[in-house]
Amino acid sequence: MKNKFVQILVTGILVASLPACKQRPDNDAARAKGTGAPTIASTLHFADEHTTATYETAINKFFKNGLFRSGFNGSYLVAKEGKIIAEGYNGFLDPVTKTDSIGEHDAFHLASVSKTFTGMAVLKLWEEGKIGLDDDLSKYFDKFPYPGTTVKMLLSHRSGLPNYTNYLEHYNWDKKKLVTNLDVLTSLYTMHPPLQFPTGKRFSYCNTNYALLALLIEKVSGKAYHVYLEETFFKPLGMTDTYVFSLDKAETAMPSFEWNNRRYGLEFMDLVYGDKNIYSTVRDMLKWDEGLRNGNLFRQSTLDSAFQGYSYEKAGARNYGLGWRLTEVENGKKIVYHNGWWHGNNTVFIRLLEEKATIIVLGNKYNRGIYRSKQLCDIFGDYRQSNKTFQELENESSNGLAAGGSQ
Incomplete structure (x- = not known):
């Protein structure tokens, strides 16, 4: 990364004010350049400025201080109600040859996701x-x-x-x-x-x-x-x-x-x-989230069966549904998610049903830091996955800290 944090896209309107970012060009053109720097996209539905202002600081901080510093090679997307808050692509399809930059159509092995x-x-x-x-x-x-x-x-x-x-x-x-x-x-x-x-x-x-x-x-x-x-x-x-x-x-x-x-x-x-x-992409996984959420694929009773825990012989917040990992927080909130790990692939797919929020991180170069993405749940509600409360994160955003700025 050459010690440079490249901003995450939060809305199309903000692109011009993020000098370290660039709008995603045609995928083939981007690969020809082979820069491997984080890139952003400008299609699909993006969150409005009010939604963006609430969440962007905490999201940027997570990627800047966490994954980017640990050599993250992959893609990520954070959305609420099907609208993208943050999306980015970092590194190369092959980090050795460094010839093809990762783009929005490059599918990652989801492993256990x-x-x-x-x-x-x-x-x-x-x-x-x-x-x-x-x-x-x-x-x-x-x-x-x-x-x-x-x-x-x-x-x-x-x-x-x-x-x-x-x-x-x-x-x-x-x-x-x-x-x-x-x-x-x-x-x-x-x-x-x-x-x-x-x-x-x-x-x-x-x-x-x-x-x-x-x-x-x-x-x-x-x-x-x-x-x-x-x-x-x-x-x-x-x-x-x-x-x-x-x-x-x-x-x-x-x-x-x-x-x-x-x-x-x-x-x-x-x-x-x-x-x-x-194999899939962050954008396709957002479509999977939407398909599960909009009621067109399954009856609600089927989803309820999938997202409830079936193993309570041991005390604790972690459980498993029918194809889904669960974190059942003591305050009644629930994280529905799955992680993946196969060879060098690390993946995270998190769904917050109450807030209709989605966190997707896919990587093809072994990086355990990807699993820390669960801390981003606290941006949307009191899920108690990080050291800061939702109110503290929201206060940081409302105090006007610029995306990627010093804190």
Whole structure:
């Protein structure tokens, strides 16, 4: 960043007064320049000046003092009621060659944020009466070797099933062979790794659950996972830059990198989908948020089922719904979100239902600081995720601190 903080766009009106920013040019033209500096966009719906003034200082401070200083390579977007407050793109598709700047159409591996799509796809089939949440998996997978495992247990991570990301290597899977979802299912029959705990007794986050749910979607819908998502979510919502990874996309998909710029290659678990492997952009993810919020995709009762906690055997604010992580604050407020991490990809997708606010951060170079984005929740309400209260943040903004100025 050359010690220079480049401002975040907050409204089209403010662009001219932000000298360190520039409006986003055509994507190809921007890549030709290869500057890698943060860029901003000037389309879609942006918040009005009143909304902007309330939030911009705290947002700018977060990115200036946090992610930018830690070498953030990716994109971010903050919106309220579907209108963009802040949006930015920082770094390169390949931080080693530094030839192509990240742009608004460059899709990032969502990692486990992909589970939000898988979970909601299952709930769509449930809403249509094609799946029962309390159905035993043996109804769909003949003689499933872990009796008593239900669809809801997979969705809420209460199945107790072993995690394929751990046991395949333990059982000497040939790493020269790329694992498929069917391989994951078959391995439960042939390897029969032990349960982590008795089925349904408690919560334990497990990628196997969502690899199986992807197969369930295919079996019930009669369509490939990627086709079902495209027809049900991506195309209706206009998510034109979003897709499910497959081997034929290995050369064109955005690569990911370790913190030291070591590039990840294709590895033996990289083809499994449902738990990961959806690629998207911050703008498309805003469309996903809007689709969940506007009532056109799901009945409210379905959303209520997705966004409630199912694991209360341990005290604490953290919980899990049906495809969604939850933070249930003691004051009654709730954060609905999901994080992701696969190889060098770190992602955050946060939804504040009460305030209709959305925080999206996507990166392809390992950076744990991305998960601190949850602190931005306190800009919109008393979510108690940072050291400052909402009132303190709001006072800072109303006192006239300029975006990116000294404090």
